[in-house]
């Protein structure tokens with residue numbers, strides 16, 4: 544079962560108004576969503592989004608008139624908010640990025656380098672190309688680029704060359720085949736507690752699910768969705784995600800720049816008043832949480848409030 548990361552912090556920071564409107568944009572197995580629901584009164588609303596059909600199946604087991612379930616990508620959040628007439632009126636949005644335990648633990652989903660299964664890695668396994676299809680058709684330069692940039696893998700060149708060599712002999716269809724190629728290529732360089740395939744699997748998963756593009760497209764939409772004093776919470780699990788959130792905060796937290804040549808036209812005034820956040824905060828899981836749930840170890844939570 545997926546243990547929700549930093550649950551108490553999320554609930555505290557969302558500062559839930561019992562009759563408010565909330566979105567959990569990454570429902571997963573519903574750990575955060577169920578707690579949010581428990582804080583709402585009969586007038587409150589929770590909209591949940593997930594691209595994984597398995598998560599949607601879990602959500603549909605919650606019979607609650609305050610809950611709206613959306614099977615889709617969070618990058619379409621504005622479209623959904625308009626459809627349900629909550630655009631600009633949302634009290635809080637939660638993003639808990641990455642994969643859920645059921646995705647990692649189910650060997651048939653192909654996310655795990657520790658369990659043998661089809662090399663799939665699609666969060667929505669009814670759509671798009673699998674990791675196996677991608678890797679068997681990709682050129683050296685594409686594989687190298689993905690491993691280097693999305694996995695920050697030091698041995699990206701060696702691993703990409705080994706993948707190209709091996710797939711000429713036999714196409715790669717299973718997680719164990721890819722993991723073995725990586726272990727044979729650079730296993731000796733890794734310490735015993737760091738699996739040599741971890742970074743490569745992360746990189747391929749990020750690519751297959753366009754994870755960074757999804758976040759980039761979504762961040763642009765966040766502030767207009769929220770009401771004044773509405774909050775958004777982002778939980779990231781690696782530096783690539785967290786860097787995007789940090790830049791988003793920086794961009795929207797610029798202090799006012801006053802023009803020299805007053806007066807200025809009203810339509811230009813936006814340009815000079817850039818600060819759109821009333822506060823932002825960063826948290827990490829406690830040692831106690833890390834010892835109960837190792838998956839939380841790399842989590843970074845950032846919370847913003849719109850002015």
Ligand SMILES: C[S@@+](CC[C@H](N)C(=O)[O-])C[C@H]1O[C@@H](n2cnc3c(N)ncnc32)[C@H](O)[C@@H]1O
Nearest residue numbers: 547569571572573574575593594595616617639
């Ligand atoms: C870490 S899990 C969320 C766990 C959840 N907070 C809980 O307590 O169970 C991340 C979830 O986000 C979903 N997800 C990731 N990227 C998504 C996207 N772009 N659009 C919609 N769902 C996405 C994944 O399918 C996965 O179920």
